[in-house]
Amino acid sequence: MKLSLVVPCYNEQENIVPFFETCEKAFAGHIDTYEIIFVNDGSRDNTWSVLKELHSQHPHVKVLNFSRNFGKEAAMFAGLQKATGDYVTIIDADLQQRPEIVVDMVNFLDNNDDYDSVAAYQENRNEGKLLTFFKKCFYALINRMCDIDFKCGASDFRTLRHHVVESILELKEYFRFSKGIFSWVGYNTHFIPYEAETRNAGETSWSFRKLFKYAIEGIVAFTVFPLKLSTYCGCFCSIAALLYMIFVICQKVFFGIAVPGYPTLIVIILFIGGIQMIMLGIIGQYVSKIYIEGKKRPIYITKDYLD
Ligand code: UDP
Ligand code: MG
Numbered sequence: 001m002k003l004s005l006v007v008p009c010y011n012e013q014e015n016i017v018p019f020f021e022t023c024e025k026a027f028a029g030h031i032d033t034y035e036i037i038f039v040n041d042g043s044r045d046n047t048w049s050v051l052k053e054l055h056s057q058h059p060h061v062k063v064l065n066f067s068r069n070f071g072k073e074a075a076m077f078a079g080l081q082k083a084t085g086d087y088v089t090i091i092d093a094d095l096q097q098r099p100e101i102v103v104d105m106v107n108f109l110d111n112n113d114d115y116d117s118v119a120a121y122q123e124n125r126n127e128g129k130l131l132t133f134f135k136k137c138f139y140a141l142i143n144r145m146c147d148i149d150f151k152c153g154a155s156d157f158r159t160l161r162h163h164v165v166e167s168i169l170e171l172k173e174y175f176r177f178s179k180g181i182f183s184w185v186g187y188n189t190h191f192i193p194y195e196a197e198t199r200n201a202g203e204t205s206w207s208f209r210k211l212f213k214y215a216i217e218g219i220v221a222f223t224v225f226p227l228k229l230s231t232y233c234g235c236f237c238s239i240a241a242l243l244y245m246i247f248v249i250c251q252k253v254f255f256g257i258a259v260p261g262y263p264t265l266i267v268i269i270l271f272i273g274g275i276q277m278i279m280l281g282i283i284g285q286y287v288s289k290i291y292i293e294g295k296k297r298p299i300y301i302t303k304d305y306l307d
Contacts, residue, residue, distance in 0.1 A: 003027075003034040003106060003159075004088045005099075006079030008072045012093040013046040014201035019093050020054060020061070026099040031106060037062045038093070039079045042069030055306045065304040073176040074300040076156060080165050082305075089159040095200040097157040101192070105159035108190060116187035119158035120194040121151055131208070138215050145225035148183040151191060158182065158189075174293050177218040184222070220285050227286060230279040237272060 005023065009016065020036065027034060040048050040063065051063045064078055076090055087109060089102050097120065105118040125132045139152040156178050160168070167185040182189070206214075219226065251257045 001033050001035060001085045002087065003031050003102075004083035004085030005034065005036045005102070006076060006083055006088060006090045007036060007038045007093050008041055008075030008079065008090075009038055009043060009047050009051070009093045010041045010069060010072070010075075010205055011043045011045045011047060011202060013043070013050050015093050015095060015199075016047065016050045016054060018200055019095055019099070020058075022095060023099040023102075026103055030103045035060045035062055035083075035085065037064065037079045037082050039064045039075040040066060041072065041075040042066045052306065061306075063304070063306040064302060065306075067301040067303040070300040072156075073178060076178060077169070077176060078300050078302070080169055083162075083165060086162055087159050088162060088165050090156050092157070094202065096196045096198070097155070097194070098197060101157075101194055102159060104192070108192075109159060109161065112190070114188055115190045116164050117158055117160040117182075117189045119151070119154050119182070119189050119191050121154040121191050122196055123153065123193040124195065125153065126196055126198065131211075134211075138218075142219055142222065145219065145223040146180075148180065148222065150179060150183060154179065154182075154191065155196075157194070172299070173221070174297060174299060175217050175221050175289055176299070177214075177221045180218055180222040216285065217289075220289055224286070226282045229282065233275050233279065237275065 007019070012019075016038070023036060038051050038054075038061065040051055048065055051061075051065075055061045055063050062082060064082060066075070066078070079090070080088060087106055089105065091097050091099065091102065101120060105120075108118050109115060125135070136152060139150055143150050164185065164187050167187075168181055171181055171184070
């Protein structure tokens, strides 16, 4: 098998067939053997029936049906586990990522033995300016805190050689942050720019709140820098307190000024209290993740698999 496509699907009933047909058209004459693995991530619409129908008509369509919505990360992991192709591509079902680009990715890997994967990144984002700004800030922040390199705008849309997939599957953590996992496993990655199309049908399932939560999960999963912050803040506060103490003593001894204490005290108590709460919150983030990881629950539960 030359290529496996892994397609996470959540409420994509109107996109499945157009996506499948676009793939058929794009791959004809370029890629002779391929399979498409759709992962139905607990959709609430008719995605599952559409997928069953497609599977009954086309033997190279495989369908994995989750028992509930486990999230795109879990769906990608499950799809990668089932993929048997020499190359494996992760692609969205909504046609924002054109299947024609997959042909270019495959050709690139065919012609460049030194490279292990090809990843697409968005040079220009077709989304709100504020969201683009926050995403840029996130990449700047995580790159500063983390030893591994995160490419700004890189998506999950990528084609991997099978040995890269095997390495990714060795990372069995529950809180999966693929952008980090792809970088963490290493290997030579070639980045190609792409423009995300508008969604074929339906709506994105990523609200700003969800994206923010995902960003925090990414930071917690890939760096312990925020934990070190408490040490830095502690040092900063202690030094500031010492300097202020010397200043107050000098004022009293040399100029006889008794510093009015009440407002200063309130400000300092609130400041230190705030910092302590923030630090407790950061520790809480890590402890909660350890708690869940410690349970060693499966990343997803399969209800049906149509091979
Ligand atoms: N998706 C999924 N599970 C989820 C949310 C999304 O499998 O809980 C799939 C979705 O069907 C799509 C891909 O992940 O194929 C990307 O999702 P979406 O288009 O909503 O995100 P965006 O393109 O806006 O980043
Ligand atoms: Mg999309």
